[in-house]
Amino acid sequence: MHLAIITASEAGLVFIAAVAMFFVGSIPFGLLVGLLNGVDVRKAGSGNIGATNVGRTCGRAWGIVTLALDATKGFLPVWLVHHFQWGVSLIPGVPHPDVVLQVAFGIGAIAGHMYPIYLAFKGGKGIATAAGVFLAAAPWALLCALTAWIMFTVLTKYISIGSIASVIALASGQVLTDPEAFRDRFGVTLFTIGVMIFAIYKHRGNVKRIFKGTEPKITLGKKPAQAGGEPPSPSTH
DSSP, rough: OOOOOEEEEEHHHHHHHHHHHHHHHHOOOHHHHHHTTOOOOGSSSTTTSHHHHHHHHHHHHHHHHHHHHHHHHHHHHHHHHHHHTTTHHHHHHHHHHHHHHHHHHHHHHHHHHHGGGGGOOOOOHHHHHHHHHHHHHHHHHHHHHHHHHHHHHHHOOHHHHHHHHHHHHHHHHHHHOOOTTTTTTTTHHHHHHHHHHHHHHTTHHHHHHHHOOOOOOOOOOHHHHHHHHOOOOOOHH
């Protein structure tokens, strides 16, 4: 084995790719959907721009639309890298170039959603965008995450607990389902672990509220809250 030398230009291209995706990830679809419905979601419900708060304040259907849009901005660029092998074309000297470029795109998209440059770096928790990224980069790990999310959300009625369980299952699922998890696709494995750590960190407020008994539980058939008519509560996207 030999240690591959990455040139400055190749490192620069990886950095530019991540920055470009940061701007894409920063697109505040939740805010735009809310404004389309006459609601500034930053001033309603939990104040979060994610799909959960959009669903609360604008209706479940619009929450689903936001979820799909937030997921797409993570999925599409990462899928394009794999489908067209952009990594091989752009950074051929980098080991496993497609994996490296997928990770760079994924980090940029998720970071952009969590800290959108267009909204003074105040965004969502990145769950939906991360789901889109891993649908393209690690679909079996994502399936583990979705299974855990459904199971723990249904059992506990806390979306936040479901979200925390999902990112733990994501990292575990990548290790258990990808035969290249510690070889050619080790970059994806590290990525899932990093996402797990950051997502849990972003949910620290939810965890505190659960212990205090102030974290709201989901209820079926609940009507969407009017703008400004619901006390602050957490969102997970």
